[in-house]
Amino acid sequence: MLSERRLEVLRAIVQDYVGTEEPVGSKALTERHSLGVSPATVRNDMAVLEDEGFIAQPHTSAGRIPTDKGYRLFVDKLAGVKPLSSPERRAIQNFLDGAVDLDDVVGRTVRLLAQLTRQVAVVQYPSLTRSTVRHVELLSLAPARLMLVLITDTGRVEQRMIDCPAPFGDTSLADLRARLNSRVVGRRFADVPRLVQDLPESFETEDRGTVSTVLSVLLETLVEETEERLIIGGTSNLTRFGHDFPVMIRPVLEALEEQVVLLKLLGEATDSGMTVRIGHENAHEGLNATSVVAVGYGSGDEAVAKLGVVGPTRMDYPGTMGAVRAVARYVGQILAES
């Protein structure tokens, strides 16, 4: 186990490196932090930290920079989550309160998060899997053409066109609409299939085909839309990445364009609490030079989706974590209110 002072040295190295973006040497360390010991002592400590793999030298006779393992220790043991200042909190609340609908909430959230952390923000739309049904509507557009509209408790609306196998009368339509709603409103998506499976049987033979079609489209929508959407923002912050950045930024932009990658990334984050993945801890190769800070958010006590930021491993972890957590909370509140 590392001594108290060595941990302190590591913390100082991380803080300085994050601030200056340059390898930090023993002399600079003692000057900028009151460690109570001389540079020589710090050098010894650094040698140990390097042996243990927490820091590294880009080249002989340069200062040290933290390794992924060093950041990991920093995040786990040395850094707290820095709470936002109250002006900041007020600003968040004001900004999010102005949102008019779900798209707007998500859009504002991603901009806010990007601005607050000065990094790339990723916000997932509230998942349908854990949502409940607020209303199902069936509209007749033509004799054999229906539109299905599905409204969730998080305000999301999905619609689908349905071509019926046979013309479907207005009374049957009203009937189906009423029965559907009485069974599924307030229920979770996951429960819907079970709740509607026997519906066709209660209709006249001639209508059963259409009812089945409608149900299959409904179920399909539930499944398809479980495949989540997300939006990203603040990509221009990538330009502050580092000196050698053409080579750094390319794979990151590519990874960010692959929604699949991002969804997997957020999916890997634990449901409760904040997840920080540092450098090579990220499965995706293009993100090996980045860290991801993610957290779940939701309208109630349960997370319905996740949000987070992607930035260089050399990031201000306490500040970033504080911002991410605060934003997630406020978004949750907003969703609960609407």
Add this chain to the structure above:
Amino acid sequence: MLSERRLEVLRAIVQDYVGTEEPVGSKALTERHSLGVSPATVRNDMAVLEDEGFIAQPHTSAGRIPTDKGYRLFVDKLAGVKPLSSPERRAIQNFLDGAVDLDDVVGRTVRLLAQLTRQVAVVQYPSLTRSTVRHVELLSLAPARLMLVLITDTGRVEQRMIDCPAPFGDTSLADLRARLNSRVVGRRFADVPRLVQDLPESFETEDRGTVSTVLSVLLETLVEETEERLIIGGTSNLTRFGHDFPVMIRPVLEALEEQVVLLKLLGEATDSGMTVRIGHENAHEGLNATSVVAVGYGSGDEAVAKLGVVGPTRMDYPGTMGAVRAVARYVGQILAES
């Protein structure tokens, strides 16, 4: 007026520079193009072209590169639109045919365009202004709470919650729904306000407040949603921008994040035909080093929205224009079918 050969020299310069990304000299030009004259002659022509402002030298004793004005002449007079190969066309069609709904169409389009041109693609959602109403639906969620659903002929769906000033009976609701639809279905958004303005008068006094509320929400939706949405893709292509690109790419990413800027950009494009804005022709400062190729697309003969690409001024104009035009056409077809 420039002689035929000088134009030919300009064309050669543009082509070579686009290909190699390096200033092109007189010797290289004569070697790679059969101009039928010697380097010395080409040098004289280049001197003239430079006097006229079509090309420039980064520094004395370097080759020439085209100026914005040079690209402008190239696009206007020297370059055709390069049609896509038929395998490419088939690929486009297959890719777009797989789309399941409007979001999917737009999403696929943007990816396709980015891939085809290897640049940043921008696709605007079909505008509501020129759309017509397919259906208006009113749902009663609670005694004094309604949901308004608006469906357009381009498949777009908008919904709004409405809190009524007074409870609203089911018969009144059905009545309002029927009258609304009979007046506005098939009509253009722009005409809707005129068509519904006298509706409240035909209802009982106690319902007039609610009817007015519903109408005002409807009109509000029409106006609000005229504020268009758009999506972008292929930002990682920016990394192929140039050598000195941190400084180049930053303002571009920032501009791309400002939806307002992009909408204005597309809005400036003429409705019919293709618009090419080169370098400083773009009003936005951050895009002074980029060119924008945009074109309208629509389900019928009229454009309902625009799409295009943003890339370095040093781009393959004929190829890009060909891809943009082809994609716009196929998207139009897809929209017309659905």
Add this chain to the structure above:
DNA sequence: GCTGGCACTCGAACGCACAGAGTGCCAGGC
């Protein structure tokens, strides 16, 4: 176990010379 001292290493910065590409201009030929 901490400290000061010291020799050593290595990258960044600077100056310099050189090669190469490209130009402008001029005199001569068709």
Add this chain to the structure above:
DNA sequence: GCCTGGCACTCTGTGCGTTCGAGTGCCAGC
């Protein structure tokens, strides 16, 4: 009048050697 070959000139990019300084590792002493 237009094109061409030749030539001197002007740059930039590159390679090389030197210097400078930050930072290290190690050691002897407290």
